[in-house]
Amino acid sequence: MMLDPVELSRLQWAWVITWHILLPAFTVGLASYIAVLEGLYFFTGREVFFRLSGFWTRIFAVSFGMGVVSGIIMPFQFGTNWSRFTDATADVLSPMMAYEGLMAFFLEASFLGVLLFGRRLVPAWAHFFAALMVAFGTLLSAFWILATNSWMQTPQGYQMVDGRFVPADWFAIVFNPSFPYRLVHNVTGFYITTAFVVMGVGAWLLRRGRAVEDSRMMIRMALDLLIVIVPLQIFFGDQHGLNTLEYQPAKVAAIEGRYDTAAPAPLTLFGIPDDRAGTMRYAVDVPVIGSLILTHSWNGTVKGLKEWPPDQWPPVALPFFAFRIMVGIGLIMLGVAIAGQVLQLRGRLWDSVWFLRLCQLVAPLGFIAVVCGWITTEVGRQPWTVYGLVRTADSVTPSLTSTDVALSLALYVIVYLVMFPTGIAFMAGLVRRGPQQQDSETARVESGRSNRPFEDAVRAGPDS
């Protein structure tokens, strides 16, 4: 069977956005971490914070650069593959996307250069300020792009004129109903992702007996953050889910794997969804808990997909499984965070080799959780691009043939499979090198005041 241009365009979009989202998932949290390190160094003057900030800033520069390069691709996708969607929504969505681009560049151009190369050129407070602004800038980027995405999920503040969305109230457009929940849930997820990477890198260095003070500081800081934000994230996720239940009940039905309405509804732990038959095969159910989670009552009604005509159903399998993976990872993360705190309170954190190994093992889990969360919300939005108003099938560029999109998708696959592994290997090289064991007096190779983020990272790299 030949895939049609809609399916192929969706695959292409999924391919370029999934690689791209890995970078903000890391850089948003890392920028804030660097700002905290810079702040601690500014106020306490302890060298360990100085070394850690330098170490992570070099890694930040590489991932930020890759984020920019893969991000340039994204706005053009709207024109090449989704021109009918773009035509309908541009008046509302394009300024928000433009703000994202403008602010990302604003931050890159002005403050990242200072952060990377300016330690000697500007006073200490200005360097700290630059770190704060970079962190603020990454959050602003997340703000605008998630506002855009949320509007597609829960559109409001517009008027329809000749089949196109025209802005009526910008405040309502930006602060649409799902936006606050999505923003908080995403940014917290990004912070958790970064914290687990930091902890994993600390554990790796510590097990090799390298940079002991630095790695212990990394692990301790990550653990202290995680014990607060992992439980919070579970709460935020629940709130986000309730918001989805209110505005996108069909998406929740897909997540729950619920075809038939039930009161009280069980919680389906596992099963094989069958959209054609409209039933969950081999379901493993826990009675009543489904109602309890979704309605916070013992016998609340949970709507099944059959409340809607089948042409408005999202495909169940992807959101169903992706959601379970995300929640499973969340529970593992909670366990790791609690175990770490217990070990720390007993003073046995540094001798527990098994725990350090565990930290290394779970380091990449945040990325998987972010991607799974993204799949849950995006596939759950189907079959719409603008929820309930514009169908995905009516969004694609009319002039495209299957061959056109198959060709472009193949090229994106090839180029990304060269670019991303090389970039990740490059960052791994920086990690292997570890924090430089120099203090602030003797360090800093900053003779060439380049504003190229990669460049110093390269110059400080293992083979130079």
Place this chain on the structure above:
Amino acid sequence: MVLDLVPLWTFLLALAVFYYVVFDGFDLGVGMLYGFAPGEEARSTVMNSIAPVWDGNETWLVFGGLGLLAAFPLAFTIIIPAVYFPILIMLLALVFRGVAFEFRFKHAGVRRFWDRAFWVGSAVATFAQGVVLGAFIQGFKAEGRHFTGTSFDWVTPFALLTGIALMFGYGLLGACWLVLKTEGDLQEWARRAARLCLIGVLVAIVAVSIWTPLEHPDIARRWFTWPNIGFLAPVPVITALIAVGEWYALTHRQELTPFLGAVGLFLMSFIGIAISLWPMIVPYHYTLWEAASSSSTQAFLLIGTLFLLPVILMYTAWSYWVFRGKVRGDLGYH
């Protein structure tokens, strides 16, 4: 009465596109010349001449794309599908070229691969942009609000000509940039390269200037009827004068003048195309006003742009100031 923001957005978009063409133009040109530079040391100087600035230049492509989308969405949704493959090829070439810049310093073993990726990527991206320009001048098939041609409509002799023309054009900008930034033998080599590119550019300008009015009677009427011919005659005359001056500058010991002359040639070509197509943004279908987004959209984005754009421009000017003068050995990649 709502204020008409279309002229202002037209100006801002024209500024962004021209800025992009000149600035990423010279570093794409330098990228292409890199493949021909004599010797390892010269190559490294060539690369260092753009190391601190190229990625800032490239970001203007995003401004151009998003600006077109936000201010003239109808143009975006018709033009971009029509040049699906040139855009794809351009983006991938730019990605490859960008990462080649970073990765070629990592291992000597794969260096040759990334070296080639760098100059081939620059050439391919430039050619693709020239094709987009050619397709734009030729116009698009559209009905209602959609492009109705095929994804290969851009394959025409004219678009291939403009593709090659732009390679000479960016080559000229790049060579003139090297004249400005280098000394000695390398500078002399850059002058020769610039003269070669200049000949290519002039041939291309003449070819496009003859071909376009022959194919589009409306454009011929605009340029060659009285009294327009009187008002517009300065455009070709000034272009010719700049061309003569450019040749003089490249055969004498001038350093900054060749670059300014090259920018002047681009500016005159830009003005020429604008005169031919005005007021169309989707050539031969929609005017700037017909393709514009709602005034609320344009106003909402304008507020932030008027604040951020000057800051970005000032920062950019400052970073060029920091790296002024000849390429120094202790700066950039080693």
